[in-house]
Amino acid sequence: MTPITYIIQNKKRIPINTLDAQASSFGMVAPLESSQTNIVQLFVPDVAAITNIRLALINTGGIVFGTSTFGVDSRSFIDANVVPESFFTGVSNKSVNSPHNVSVANLNRLTSEYMYLNFNVPIAQSFIAGTIRYQWFFDYA
């Protein structure tokens, strides 16, 4: 059983681990600006179903949480114009029970809804976009 995270580009689902790190990161972002929005989706083949899907922000790439916001939103459709209106409440301790994990609905039996992710950069804050990290949690049978 191999979980796959798709990143949505031009309405196509591309396994994120086939992309190079630069392409799968948020790119260059200037202070006080928002990053591009990445759309991702979890797909877990070879299981009966996945349930209780959650997404955690586990590494802010050097940004002190609280000086920036990390957007997270879900939709059942793909729309490149959507900008997240909800935000992570904190950095998860990589625990499935972290209160900062965000619940994610299923799109169907084996996939999550589309997750829209972005972040804002505070002024005078250096960061490494490629090291911003997220973690999925899910139940399967």
Next chain:
Amino acid sequence: MKRWEAIDKEGRYINEDDLNWELVKDKIQSLQLNNNGQVITLPSNMEYIQGKTASAMLGSDQIQVESRYVGLFLGNNIIKVRVDEKTNNISIEVESDTNNLHNSK
């Protein structure tokens, strides 16, 4: 060895290594979780559920099992006995069957 083990309604022993849960979940009369020899046995002749909670880094194709559970439906609730994969701590959870898993079995 960590796996679910069951006795089907014809008295045969089956386990996770032999059969897909989806094929047998409606045909078993007892269910237990074997956690390296520590066996948790649920009451017989119930309707059962089992599963694992896993994590994966976004972008990784590797999963890590965080915990596994066996459980049963009781009224409108699901009772789960969960074993943490790292610590072997056991917890009991009571959840409302909000997704109506019972009737979708």
